Amino acid sequence: xxxxxxxxxxxxxxxxxxxxxxxxxxxxxxxxxxxxxxxxxxxxxxxxxxxxxxxxxxxxxxxxxxxxxxxxxxxxxxxxxxxxxxxxxxxxxxxxxxxxxxxxxxxxxxxxxxxxxxxxxxxxxxxxxxxxxxxxxxxxxxxxxxxxxxxxxxxxxxxxxxxxxxxxxxxxxxxxxxxxxxxxxxxxxxxxxxxxxxxxxxxxxxxxxxxxxxxxxxxxxxxxxxxxxxxxxxxxxxxxxxxxxxxxxxxxxxxxxxxxxxxxxxxxxxxxxxxxxxxxxxxxxxxxxxxxxxxxxxxxxxxxxxxxxxxxxxxxxxxxxxxxxxxxxxxxxxxxxxxxxxxxxxxxxxxxxxxxxxxxxxxxxxxxxxxxxxxxxxxxxxxxxxxxxxx
Amino acid sequence: xxxxxxxxxxxxxxxxxxxxxxxxxxxxxxxxxxxxxxxxxxxxxxxxxxxxxxxxxxxxxxxxxxxxxxxxxxxxxxxxxxxxxxxxxxxxxxxxxxxxxxxxxxxxxxxxxxxxxxxxxxxxxxxxxxxxxxxxxxxxxxxxxxxxxxxxxxxxxxxxxxxxxxxxxxxxxxxxxxxxxxxxxxxxxxxxxxxxxxxxxxxxxxxxxxxxxxxxxxxxxxxxxxxxxxxxxxxxxxxxxxxxxxxxxxxxxxxxxxxxxxxxxxxxxxxx
Numbered sequence: 001x002x003x004x005x006x007x008x009x010x011x012x013x014x015x016x017x018x019x020x021x022x023x024x025x026x027x028x029x030x031x032x033x034x035x036x037x038x039x040x041x042x043x044x045x046x047x048x049x050x051x052x053x054x055x056x057x058x059x060x061x062x063x064x065x066x067x068x069x070x071x072x073x074x075x076x077x078x079x080x081x082x083x084x085x086x087x088x089x090x091x092x093x094x095x096x097x098x099x100x101x102x103x104x105x106x107x108x109x110x111x112x113x114x115x116x117x118x119x120x121x122x123x124x125x126x127x128x129x130x131x132x133x134x135x136x137x138x139x140x141x142x143x144x145x146x147x148x149x150x151x152x153x154x155x156x157x158x159x160x161x162x163x164x165x166x167x168x169x170x171x172x173x174x175x176x177x178x179x180x181x182x183x184x185x186x187x188x189x190x191x192x193x194x195x196x197x198x199x200x201x202x203x204x205x206x207x208x209x210x211x212x213x214x215x216x217x218x219x220x221x222x223x224x225x226x227x228x229x230x231x232x233x234x235x236x237x238x239x240x241x242x243x244x245x246x247x248x249x250x251x252x253x254x255x256x257x258x259x260x261x262x263x264x265x266x267x268x269x270x271x272x273x274x275x276x277x278x279x280x281x282x283x284x285x286x287x288x289x290x291x292x293x294x295x296x297x298x299x300x301x302x303x304x305x306x307x308x309x310x311x312x313x314x315x316x317x318x319x320x321x322x323x324x325x326x327x328x329x330x331x332x333x334x335x336x337x338x339x340x341x342x343x344x345x346x347x348x349x350x351x352x353x354x355x356x357x358x359x360x361x362x363x364x365x366x367x368x369x370x371x372x373x374x375x376x377x378x379x380x381x382x383x384x385x386x387x388x389x390x391x
Numbered sequence: 392x393x394x395x396x397x398x399x400x401x402x403x404x405x406x407x408x409x410x411x412x413x414x415x416x417x418x419x420x421x422x423x424x425x426x427x428x429x430x431x432x433x434x435x436x437x438x439x440x441x442x443x444x445x446x447x448x449x450x451x452x453x454x455x456x457x458x459x460x461x462x463x464x465x466x467x468x469x470x471x472x473x474x475x476x477x478x479x480x481x482x483x484x485x486x487x488x489x490x491x492x493x494x495x496x497x498x499x500x501x502x503x504x505x506x507x508x509x510x511x512x513x514x515x516x517x518x519x520x521x522x523x524x525x526x527x528x529x530x531x532x533x534x535x536x537x538x539x540x541x542x543x544x545x546x547x548x549x550x551x552x553x554x555x556x557x558x559x560x561x562x563x564x565x566x567x568x569x570x571x572x573x574x575x576x577x578x579x580x581x582x583x584x585x586x587x588x589x590x591x592x593x594x595x596x597x598x599x600x601x602x603x604x605x606x607x608x609x610x611x612x613x614x615x616x617x618x619x620x621x622x623x624x625x626x627x628x629x630x631x632x633x634x635x636x637x638x639x640x641x642x643x644x645x646x647x648x649x650x651x652x653x654x655x656x657x658x659x660x661x662x663x
């Protein structure tokens with residue numbers, strides 16, 4: 001069976017981007033190509049998987065063909081991958097599978113989203129299209145509301161309060177402060193985060209990720225060609241993915257994401273690892289409650305202990321056993337919907353290769369994880385990366 | 392002198408020959424509809440009352456044009472006829488209506504109607520007019536008429552499927568890949584609140600963008616039915632009680648939003 005490595009990774013800054021779609025994607029791709037250590041030319045790419053929810057509706061059809069023709073990949077097999085906010089996490093998985101199958105040697109996986117050139121109304125539409133439109137959206141729910149329901153229920157079932165979510169927000173802003181690609185680079189005090197504008201009770205502005213433009217791109221290679229490009233690859237040790245009921249009300253519990261648990265179980269098993277082995281994890285904190293649930297669902301905290309984990313700061317960089325969201329997470333780094341999954345992979349690539357800003361390096365990290373969720377948990381992709389080929 | 396009581400957020404009175412329903416609101420002593428009510432929602436609620444009292448009503452005579460008859464038929468399970476039948480449905484000018492065996496009825500408004508804020512009342516009415524205008528192109532998700540009508544009985548009447556357990560909202564294939572039967576089982580109309588949120592106007596879906604600022608946000612509850620099914624619903628727009636986990640609620644029919652000039656009705660929760 002073929003082993004798969006990440007040989008290059010790059011992204012744009014997340015935020016309000018001056019460039020349009022083609023410009024953002026070309027920038028991310030160029031950064032990824034240039035990050036490969038040696039001998040790389042785009043003509044080596046066999047397939048491309050590009051994740052996007054659909055950047056405001058301006059290019060719903062043939063998105064991938066448009067973007068790849070502007071980034072030196074014209075003529076190859078390409079496609080848009082869509083699983084809401086997990087689009088590029090699944091693009092990454094599909095790229096991995098393409099190489100594992102033996103059908104491709106070098107594959108690009110990436111994602112892109114542009115939202116900040118839309119009117120507020122159009123933006124709200126696109127931000128709310130990934131829930132159950134008929135039964136959730138028409139009951140007043142966009143994702144702040146959906147996750148607010150989950151948060152309130154969690155506080156009711158377990159020993160946790162909004163203060164635990166505030167701790168997550170403060171941590172992630174602290175982590176993102178020195179990330180040159182982050183959308184929101186500012187420290188936020190506990191009091192400020194606690195008393196922010198109420199978006200969906202009990203979630204305030206500081207519990208919600210921003211709406212960001214951005215693009216990200218990773219280059220994967222099969223083991224038998226890796227040494228052409230680098231002597232120091234990062235190995236993609238495993239991939240796990242799963243789905244669940246789209247609507248909250250169809251799930252047996254709204255305080256855990258079964259799709260995350262299933263995807264993580266597969267990823268851990270395939271890599272022969274368990275949660276204690278993970279040094280850093282980029283998890284899907286679209287809302288602070290999402291990170292709290294993820295720490296439990298990924299096995300970093302026991303069921304019901306996610307609040308305590310956050311309270312004790314166990315995910316803070318170089319303080320606990322695992323650093324959660326060293327990039328600043330979606331909360332600080334930003335969340336360009338379709339680009340987030342491979343953006344997480346870019347962070348893990350740079351952290352494990354030691355090329356991030358020294359002020360935010362996770363020391364001695366050997367194993368990293370990405371966790372990318374679609375919507376409120378209907379889809380999830382989990383990937384584990386390691387410095388060694390066989391962890 | 393008729394005695395009125397509360398029923399599904401409205402005021403009702405009845406005897407063996409007549410049932411009457413009033414909006415709970417008045418503006419400077421004149422009864423008016425609440426923010427998400429109209430003759431259609433009143434009619435559905437009144438028929439529900441009659442059914443709850445054991446009245447065997449399956450059709451009414453009606454000759455006016457204030458009611459969405461398709462919605463009434465599906466939500467209340469009755470047929471509408473234009474000629475004289477046993478029961479006559481009459482809409483009055485004062486945000487009330489009657490279902491009565493007599494052809495002529497004179498009902499005075501109940502005591503205890505709440506005075507609605509005039510500004511809220513006018514703004515909400517203007518908002519509905521704007522939202523209902525055929526020129527209003529919502530930036531919201533598009534639910535076609537076909538899609539809306541397909542699940543109308545599940546939406547308005549809480550009809551569920553049964554396949555070893557009650558299933559609501561309706562699904563297509565079961566876990567064995569077999570089509571599940573048409574919805575025929577009525578879910579209970581009461582529920583328990585398991586979680587809730589209030590969205591700021593900025594956080595509400597685009598479908599509610601005209602009215603949400605006027606209402607100072609919209610509230611959604613996540614509920615558990617007796618049968619074990621769950622759902623998410625808006626609270627009624629004039630719900631004064633604050634939701635709490637553990638409170639009971641009643642499922643009632645109200646206006647949800649408007650699309651392409653057509654009011655879309657659905658179910659909301661009235662806290663008990």
